[in-house]
Amino acid sequence: MKAKLQVGVLGFGTVGSGVIRILKEHQEKISQVTGYDITVKKVLVRDLEKNRRYEAEGFTLTTEPKDVLDDPEIAVIVEVMGSITTAHHYILHALKAGKSVVTANKDLIAIHGDELVAVAQENHCDLFYEASVAGGIPILRTIVNSLAADRIKKVLGIVNGTTNYMLTQMTASNKSYEEALQEAQDLGFAEADPTSDVDGIDAARKMVILTRLAFGMNVNLDDVKTKGIRGISQKDIAIASQLGYRVKLVGQAEEIDNTVDVAVGPVLLPKAHPLSGVSDENNAVFVTGAAVGETMFYGPGAGEMPTATSVVSDLITVAKNTKLGTIGNVFNRFVHETKYTPAEKVFSKYYFRMQMNDKTGTFLKLTKIFADAGVSFDKILQEPNDKHTATVVIISHAASRNQIDEAVRGVNAEPEMRLITQYAVVEG
Known part of the structure; x- marks a missing residue:
């Protein structure tokens, strides 16, 4: 026996x-x-x-x-x-x-x-x-054991099934945020109080764990820049699709010069990116290593x-x-001094949707605001709303978080412009 x-x-x-x-x-x-x-x-x-x-x-x-x-x-x-x-x-x-x-x-x-x-x-x-x-995805043991020989550079994760299900329904079936949330609750994917999921808190906690194992750094939950999916509209999803992107709630942890930056929020993913095709309540973690390159781990995130x-x-x-007889060995022995990446070294492309007065000179003001902040434009869309206002959509070239913040402050200070949404853009 x-x-x-x-x-x-x-x-x-x-x-x-x-x-x-x-x-x-x-x-x-x-x-x-x-x-x-x-x-x-x-x-x-x-x-x-x-x-x-x-x-x-x-x-x-x-x-x-x-x-x-x-x-x-x-x-x-x-x-x-x-x-x-x-x-x-x-x-x-x-x-x-x-x-x-x-x-x-x-x-x-x-x-x-x-x-x-x-x-x-x-x-x-x-x-x-x-x-x-x-x-059910064995991502932690994969990072600790299978990727132990590599230096992980970046981790992107769709790690909350509730929000991914909602965004899938909003994208594939043109449902509103409220309709998608109600359906997720009816199916048992979302709690009666969905705050932890829809505000990105659940995903941020998981990114703390992933960061600890991938980079050996113990980040505080309060230091994870966190934004949820409240406020995402069919307008943003349609525009993103028109420009070749899908909107997903993604956790990002990146090592830059022995420092780490961790964030959770809605991002625009190119339709060709592997994470873009992760649908419904499924999860996926996309890991970039210095040696192995890009790998993705996909499967059911709950249940x-x-x-x-x-x-x-x-x-x-x-x-x-x-x-x-080896009880007591630490699951992960990789420890590195925790240092946060300064905002001037965190670069990304960004998506902006704003409403502006549709009159001569307003767009010139917008261009100057971004130019003064050092942010250049990659793509621009402009659609009239009525006789007096227009919707302007911009995807910037890669810029630092400081530069983006400066541009946003300039827009918010201008009475003829109103910033509606701002999301990071992941390059494919």
Whole structure:
């Protein structure tokens, strides 16, 4: 008989159910791969009487955290309950008790990852969190292991399935922002309160984690320039398409001269760019390495089985480490001093849509404002709105963030012009 590795699970919702299902359905393969019979012993739930899709067969349900966290037979804790404060408390408790931890909690890892890694190391435990970014895509382990020999230069990520689904519907089916949001909520892709998704907060937390692993730098969430998709209109999507682009919510992390710049926001992607074709609730991460060049990792960004697959993959790694006696090695040892790229060294093309008085001399003023800021024009569109105003669309040549900010200040100071939208443009 193979040795047993007993597991405690915190949470029996969608992902927790998926983890238990995979461990049961793939038991023979997992046993061969790890050399252990991995079994769930106890599961922490809020309500013992709640109806669930899966019966509690072979394990015990409890509402008492200590029943799981303090059980000496449980060697590994799987945290799939969500939250930040409570999960943080439970995981610290588990690590200090000498139990390895697998979590899917991107909010927790983005905010408290450094602390938890240090505690895991002090107590010779494993801490893995592959499922915290991009669901079923094994992007974190790919960066840590498969790309360890390369120097990563840039990471672009569509890492929020809710907003990607909404933008797909707005682009493919001409739905308004409100219609797309309602449909995403009806399908369960968006929460009743969608703030974290639509305002870019969820994507920003995932970019903090990706940046930590790709560049060894621990950026603060407050230092990630974050903008969501509220305010994106059918007008912008139609104009972008006319100019050969699609609008996507993209997280960007780039290393420039041993500094890093991290941002999340709507961008214009050339239709030929691989990320441009990522549709519906899918996620993708596009990585540029100095040696390997450009690679993309694509797949489901959420959902019961994709996310649970990543969780169980981490659990298998813990089991292998246990068998080899290598428990307690840090998931990622690459650490670099965190330095932020100054605004004058961050360059990009930009898209501007503005409304202007349609009279002689106004466009000349606009040209002078941009020229004084050092920003030149790549593409220009002008359409009359009525007898008195026109919509002007500009795509600039690459300019620094400082130069763009100066141009925007000039436009905002001019009473005959009103800036409506401003997005970065990713070059193909």
